[in-house]
Amino acid sequence: MTNPRKTMDEPVHLEMPLTPPVPAPQCQVCLRAERDRAVAREQGDPSAMTDANVVIRRHPNHRLGAAR
Numbered sequence: 202m203t204n205p206r207k208t209m210d211e212p213v214h215l216e217m218p219l220t221p222p223v224p225a226p227q228c229q230v231c232l233r234a235e236r237d238r239a240v241a242r243e244q245g246d247p248s249a250m251t252d253a254n255v256v257i258r259r260h261p262n263h264r265l266g267a268a269r
Contacts, residue, residue: 222254231260234257235253
């Protein structure tokens with residue numbers, strides 16, 4: 202017979218959610234993702250909001266802080 206556990210596992214430590222990224226000025230890709238994020242927020246779709254945040258955060262213009 203196995204030895205039953207008599208203690209709980211260690212607690213799970215979650216990080217705070219990331220703050221929403223700010224689109225690069227004049228960047229059409231970032232601005233489109235920002236509009237998509239606003240629509241997703243209005244529709245209560247957190248998955249689509251996250252998708253838009255990822256697009257903005259990973260877009261090259263966003264990282265460079267410049268528009269193309």
